[in-house]
Amino acid sequence: MSHIEVITFNQRRRRYTAEQKAQFVALSMQAGSSVSAVAREYGIAPGLLFKWKKLMQEGGIVAVQTNDQxxxxxxxxxxxxxxxQLEQMLGRKTVxxxxxxxxLEIATAKKFISPIILSPPDSTRSDK
Structure with missing residues (x-):
């Protein structure tokens, strides 16, 4: 028995979490299952499920090859x-x-600033 689904309003795109995507891909890779069957069962476009499967396989290969996340x-x-952004901020601070x-060098040379002001407080002097 087949059924007909009538959509009478605009549907929004469904968003799937990474866990859901992984679950759908795992289901499609089980023995006796196919991407098309899983896609049909869960209302997912088969092309999208094929894409997720390919991305997971490629990502897994890269992770294994690099031995990293x-x-x-x-x-x-x-x-x-x-x-x-941090490099730009560091550049500005360096300038x-x-x-x-x-x-400071100019002010000290022209005696606008007393060398006494520039010296550390008595508690930190090493000449005690």
Missing amino acids: VVSASEYQALLKKVK EAEILKDA
């Missing part, structure tokens, strides 16, 4: 972006430190 491309890109160092 595999991160997603989006996570990798986010980390690269964060590194770039600021150089400017302050030069200003």
